[in-house]
Amino acid sequence: MRRLMSGDVSGIDPEQLSRLSGMQIDPAMLQAVMAQLQGAFAGTNEGVDWSLAERQALHIANQDGLGVTSGQRTDIDQAFTLAALWLGEATSISDLPRPPRAVTRGAWVSATLPVWQELAEPVATSIADALTAALGQQAPDDMQEMIAGAGRLMRTVGGSLFATQLGQVVGRLSTEVVGGGDVGIPVMPDGEAAILPQNFADFGRDLEIPEDQLALYLATRELAHARLFRHARWLRLHVISQVRDFARGIHVDTAALEDLASRFDPTQPEELRGALESGALLPERSEEQTAALTRLENLLATIEGWVDVVTEDATSRLPSAGRIAEAVRRRRAVGGPAEQALGALVGLELRPRRMREAAAMWRAVTDAVGVDGRDGLWDYPDLMPSSEDIDDPAALIARLTAASRGEAAPSDAMDDALAQLLAEEADGGRRDAESESPDAGTPGAAAPDAGRPDAGTPGDAAGDAGRDGGDDDGAAPGDQRPV
Secondary structure (H helix, E strand, C coil), X not given: CHHHHHCCCCCCXXXXXXXXXXXXXXXXXXXXXXXXXXXXXXXXXXXXXXXXHHHHHHHHHHHCCCCCCHHHHHHHHHHHHHHHHHHHHHCCCCCCCCCCEECCHHHHHHHHHHHHHHHHHHHHHHHHHHHHHHHHHHCCHHHHHHHHCCHHHHHHHHHHHHHHHHHHHHHHHCCCCCECCCCCCCCCCCCCCEEXXXXXXXXXXXXXXXXXXXXHHHHHHHHHHHHHHHXXXXXXXXXXXHHHHHHHCCCCCHHHHHHHHHCCCCCCCHHHHXXXXXXXXXXXXXXXXXXXXXXXHHHHHHHHHHHHHHHHHHCCCCCCHHHHHHHHHHHHHHCXXXXXXXXXXXXXXXXXXXXXXXXXXXHHHHHHHHHHHHHHHHCCHHHCCCHHHHHCCHHHHHHHHHHHCCCCCCCCHHHHHHHHHHHHHHHHHHHHHHHHCCCCCCCCCCCHHHHCCCCCCHHHHHHHHHHCCCCCCCCCCCCCCCC
């Protein structure tokens, strides 16, 4: 810290930082962080430097990362080709514009990191604000003027620390995910699907399932996930917006942070590591966050349930499809260590807790209205099933079957309430019109000119023309003034 404050980081020996191995922080990477912090003190940086997250994630991903062999690439390409043919029979959603591919762990990090940054930015801002607020609260009164100018510095420091932690989580995720859709949110670029052969081999090692069947099933699932987000362009923004809405409400528990700092022992960093990974510095969720998390879980369950049903129909020819599906469900329900670390870091667990119920709903809809009627629900956000439809799909099926027959959909409580409101509005408008008209209800009020002696005479319709100098003596045959 003395070297850091003096502006000299060139003399920091990474070996001196080896005691931090208990926190699973690479000394060389920590030296880069120290350089970033020194830059903050020197005033050369501003905001969150996400390049720290990228370097840390790539460092972890490439430590034990293997390249993609030509044989692996051929096997994955063949699995994707057959999966695309089978999906054509199970869904009406069209194929991807770009061919899917086999990628390394490092390539997955580079492709997905922009989305992780977008999701984590509200949390990084919250941490920076918490550090700034804590500094202002604890500083003496005679130092407040100096502290007022340190906001940018503290934002840079807090953002740098968070970016490094995010890079570590994403790097560990790259060692666990099998495909781009494994996490449940659209982290891959739009219209792209990918499988990581190295992680695929790790996933199938203890399942005792033929490798070609496993590859075909996972390729089908990956394509279904990518096709859905490609087809429903609004869905990608919808999911990311809901995640950001949840993350925006996160704030750091400064009391817990101060308590941890007061008893922190640098020679035993396990406590700090445990606080970071367990989410102890994040307070309990607010009511708004709980509601946002419930909406997000229902949305993720709706997506995963559709993917499950479509994949099951497309892979019905596979003898081991049922066993693979159950293994995938268990893996999604439990999650790996890196996914748990992500939940602790941003306070969010991407768990489709109602995936089985959502899959049952999609199965019932498919049996009732067919593939086209089912997939048409993704055309617009207003058509997407709600959480009530997951609980009881009967009303949704009734609406869809009525629409397929060209009939009016049966009314529900919302329709009845809206009809009553419109009727009351129309009735109130009629009463207002009657009260404003003094002749309302009297005979002849609708035609006040009917009593005039010249009302309805043939020449009256052309009277103005005659006064303007016209030669017409009357109206044209058949013309008649309305009475």
